[in-house]
Amino acid sequence: MNSIYLKAPATSANVGPGYDIFALALEEPYDEFELSLNNSDKISLEIIGNTQNIPIDISENTGSLAISELFKRKNIVQGVHIKIIKTMPSGGGLGTTGASASACIYGINKLLDLGLNNNELIDFARLGEVASGGSPHADNVAAAMLGGFVLIKSYNPVDVLKLEIPRFTAVLAVIKKSQRTTRGFITYEIGQEKLKEQMARCSRVIHAIHTKDIVEFGNAINVDHIAEPVRGAAIPSYWEIKQQVLNAGAYGFTISGGGSSVIAICNDNNAQKIEQIMKIGFSDNPHFVQTIVTHSSNSGILEI
Numbered sequence: 261m262n263s264i265y266l267k268a269p270a271t272s273a274n275v276g277p278g279y280d281i282f283a284l285a286l287e288e289p290y291d292e293f294e295l296s297l298n299n300s301d302k303i304s305l306e307i308i309g310n311t312q313n314i315p316i317d318i319s320e321n322t323g324s325l326a327i328s329e330l331f332k333r334k335n336i337v338q339g340v341h342i343k344i345i346k347t348m349p350s351g352g353g354l355g356t357t358g359a360s361a362s363a364c365i366y367g368i369n370k371l372l373d374l375g376l377n378n379n380e381l382i383d384f385a386r387l388g389e390v391a392s393g394g395s396p397h398a399d400n401v402a403a404a405m406l407g408g409f410v411l412i413k414s415y416n417p418v419d420v421l422k423l424e425i426p427r428f429t430a431v432l433a434v435i436k437k438s439q440r441t442t443r444g445f446i447t448y449e450i451g452q453e454k455l456k457e458q459m460a461r462c463s464r465v466i467h468a469i470h471t472k473d474i475v476e477f478g479n480a481i482n483v484d485h486i487a488e489p490v491r492g493a494a495i496p497s498y499w500e501i502k503q504q505v506l507n508a509g510a511y512g513f514t515i516s517g518g519g520s521s522v523i524a525i526c527n528d529n530n531a532q533k534i535e536q537i538m539k540i541g542f543s544d545n546p547h548f549v550q551t552i553v554t555h556s557s558n559s560g561i562l563e564i
């Protein structure tokens with residue numbers, strides 16, 4: 261096999277209280293990828309479609325960086341051309357960088373028959389994320405790789421559990437970050453009371469997934485004392501719009517991954533109303549791109 265064609269989904273990381281340890285896969289949007297082996301000893305990269313400002317320097321793109329880190333660690337010398345067929349809006353916390361890193365590692369593992377298991381795939385893919393937010397967080401890459409709801413059981417060594425999720429509606433307001441990453445502003449120094457609540461909420465999220473209870477799930481993701489206070493403060497009218505969306509019957513509302521996109525969990529019956537509230541609420545924000553009504557998905561990387 262000399263080439264492989266793949267599809268990788270958008271993912272929403274953190275899922276409320278699970279900073280860097282929870283993420284879920286979405287049906288749409290997604291990007292497509294073609295990886296082809298060649299006789300050079302170089303990694304090359306091409307982006308077509310909605311190219312935005314996505315870097316094509318090998319060390320600055322999450323997909324090519326992940327492959328080059330894998331090659332370095334495994335002493336592999338191999339020419340590979342990566343083509344990214346970009347649809348997803350980037351730079352807004354929809355896990356697009358994680359999708360690229362996961363697809364590239366998944367593809368190269370297949371093409372070179374490396375026999376990596378899921379945890380190893382995720383561990384290599386997360387190295388690519390350094391090109392984006394400067395940190396090798398595994399949540400987005402894990403959800404893109406495996407689909408469903410992922411729970412990072414351990415970072416050292418990386419050990420990820422995929423849980424199947426019931427199909428629910430998610431409304432996204434895609435908002436680009438005004439700066440490359442806001443991770444540096446987030447602190448774990450939140451005090452005993454908030455830490456207890458954070459852990460309780462994480463337990464509740466996992467319980468809701470196990471019992472396939474979407475109302476409980478939405479409720480559980482509504483509180484986050486780590487990332488949401490910092491990132492919410494950077495999104496004009498975030499708290500007012502959250503309240504309006506919850507009043508309209510959404511089960512939960514939080515920031516998607518590193519933001520500034522937001523995600524509401526609801527059902528098909530009130531999705532349009534919630535989408536409208538979000539569209540109007542964020543319309544004055546110069547970084548607002550669009551709303552997307554989508555669903556949770558149990559599919560990760562797919563060969564197409």
Ligand code: HSE
Binds near residue numbers: 393397399517
């Ligand atoms: N857990 C990461 C963060 C996800 O919050 O920065 C980035 O999409």
